[in-house]
Amino acid sequence: MSQARNKVGVIIAGLLLAILMASMDNTIVATAMGTIVGEIGGLDKFVWATSAYMVAEMTGMPIFGKLSDMYGRKRFFVFGIVVFMIGSALCGMAESIIQLSLFRAIQGIGAGAMVSIAFTIMFDVVPPESRGKMTGMFGALFGLSSVAAPLLGGYITDYLHWIWIFYINLPLGLIAFILIVFFYKESAEHSKQKIDYLGCLLLVGAIICLMFAIELGGKAYAWGSSQILGLFVGFVFFSILLVFVEKRAAEPIISFRMFRIRLYTTTNLVAMLSGATFMTASMFIPIYIQGVYGGTATNAGLILLPMMVSSVVTATVGGFLMSKLPYRAILIPTLAILAIGMALLTTLTTESSRFLITIYMILVGLGIGASFSVLSSAAIHSFPAAQRGAATSTMNFNRSLGMTLGITIFGIIQSHSLTDRLTEAFGKSGGTKILADVDFNDPHVLLNPAIRQTMDGNTLNTITEGLSSSIVGTFAWSLIPAVLALSAAFIMSREKLDPNVEADGYAASH
Template identity: 65%
Template sequence: MGIIIAGLLLAVLMGSMDNTIVATAMGTIVGELGGFDKLMWVTSAYMVAEMAGMPIFGKLSDMYGRKRFFIFGIIVFMIGSALCGTAETIVQLSIYRAIQGIGGGAVLPIAFTIMFDVVPADKRGKMGGLFGAVFGLSSLFGPLLGAYITDYINWSWIFYINLPLGLISFGLITLFYKESVEHSKQKIDYMGAFTLVAAIVCLMFALELGGKEYAWDSGMIIGLFLAFAVLIVGFVFIERSAQEPIITFGMFKNRLYSTSNMMALFSGAAFITASVYIPIFIQGVIGGSATNSGLILLPMMLGSVVTAAGGGSLLTKFKYRSIMIATLTLLVIGIALLTTLTPDSSRFILTIFMILIGLGIGASFSVLSNAAIHGFTARQRGSASSTLNFTRELGMTLGITVFGIIQSHIFTNKLAAKFSSGGEVPDGIDLGDPSQILTPATREHIPTQVLDQITEALSSSLVQTFAWAIIPAVIALLAALAMSKEKFDPATELEEYVAGH
């Protein structure tokens, strides 16, 4: 069993580290490839593909077995990683990231489900904490590794590093994982899968293109929103009548399950906003390198490791509800404190804020993963686990897209206000391309007076974006307060484990 767990942990490390390792390199990547206006697509393209695949692969793993789809996910993820390293434009990079996301949509949720299948129930709490800690560790080493590789090698290697991890995981799972649970072949819900993916794509294009390439009231944007509405309504109707739906809505009648998904959705939106925009604040406002922005995220990621591992260990002593209320309170406080940042803020103060946010999000990786499958049979756990991961990714995707729109709008307006009064802009300085202030080399060539005005506008836009991010953090906390009072029971879980094997 230990070898199988090692293979799963490597795959989780590979998939979960990908976003954090990219986050600290984004300033440099955009500085080289250009396309600051398409910055969010590098992250959101991955997330859209990943979250669209999660419930589909989760359901397929329940029907046909975990192993084949887990291996498929690893192969696709490695192909996407190899392609990302060759990207020459921001558009190419976004497309290749979407391929990565398809692989991630199979790897991450199925890894957790395999763990629940092979680990005895009395050890599942601690093992869930270990898997949650790997999420935290990926967040810890991802920024450092991404920053080091970007500064001293080349940013393309932040993608190539996934290849050896994927190959080792592939070998271990292929050779040593033997499925013991019987899976019956059933009808695949193709229409449900199609409408779900199409609805998500329409929504993301509407949010990304609105206010940029097309006006919000243009026929294109209105049409995309209408298509999303029609498709999502169609998806609900299809799922309610499907023999084997991709997402089983009946599961949401379980209060513990529904509140767990709600917390994953909104805490993910708040957390991703901090993860993406803190490095931009460091590089664009304070003027640090990619390494500095990676280091500044370390306290946040270390905090997430502590509560991810600690939350899993405390499952047998405290209710799911109690753990989540305590940690999400810290998340709300940490996000709220980010709104006090200024260009003169000290690194020490920012470190304290990051620690609080990390402590606030960590338990959601381990505690919610256990809470989501609580009370469900082995045959339902793949769907339950993948749906939880889907809602988390949905929250992160919508969060980075919506808050990206907010930040971009505020920043553009601030710049327009500062330079519309006739302020002289030196030749060669394009105020429509903020990537110029994300790399130290280009900052040196911008006159101090102009740089100060740009950084002040960027700082203000980021702080106001953090203020908006308080809303989903508070909603996540309210969901924790509404959570039912179940507690992880090793004896009951052990009975279900034996029955399933």
């Protein structure tokens, strides 16, 4: 028994390493992008380096999840590790932004495989009585990585070199590869079925159109330009075709039949909506600290630590309670805390204390933490082992989509609000000049100490007030997905993790 337990522990370590690499690699690069562009050029194309990774990862999630159900988890998870390592090595050797973007796409393919399969492998190898604890650990790591990555990225870029943001994945990936290859013995049977190639192509087309529209809109092209409108039209067109094709496919990549189950549908809704709310707080609180209080970028990032720690608490507690309470009974109070935390953030002013902000961030962390652990278990609750890969990967896809849409939509709201307030305060010409001098789309350039010193007191106070009110107004808008996520939790069915039922399936596969 101890030997088997030790093997499970080793496998879990490999899975956690893989999740850490994949979930961190998107935001960790954003911090270093200014330095990267300064060295290899491509300021007009740097957005592609982010878009390529996100498109490849999000497209790969449901595809690899389904393939793992059909042909086995191990081969595709190991494939993901290898491809991610190859992409990381190539990124560190990139000599142009075009090369970096292509290599980031390779990374994204590997990340899509790892993220979509890791949770499913965990449920395959962990005994039912330990799954709550393990799910809490996985969920906490997922949440931690999303806010810790910018801090790590900034540190590596400042004190080492940006290439180590990518090269650090090589030893971590090698360890994960060894642990999974030598210790994960897959025992479940998998039925080989026909691959839905048309569904794959349509999914890729829809995601490419949506992600590039989101990434390029308001940056490379105006939101009302023919390019961006064309991308949105392409997304709608491919999405309609995808639904039509998948409903008739024998083995669809995304099975819309799964959404007939109430628990699964509401789980995906909660994941998408809470993800959008969480990323809004994670993105704008550091900017608030740096812009309103004049803190450094590092200090601004550190303000997220209380939220990180509190999210670990509820992620762990949520995992522990899953076998004792229905999923909805855990999510309703925690999502209510999330909504309360976001509501309190709308009361911030330039006079608010750092202590008060810290309290509000702790509430946000407590509110989001349980979703990281509970939703993964709720997503697979209604499905046999042969469908868990597709169920988990689709839920992770929707969570990532919600985070991406949240960053984009609320970023647009805040940017327009700030522009309007500065234009009103300084007049059209004055506001234009201020905006030309400061890039408000870059939080690491926004009101940095050097720029602040060039401004007179009245100008600085006006910009500070405008920044504060624009961010607080954005928090008010983010209450909408927070309340909708809470509403979705209320209409969840009342299932809970049943160790006895799970134990039967676990014993049968082992």
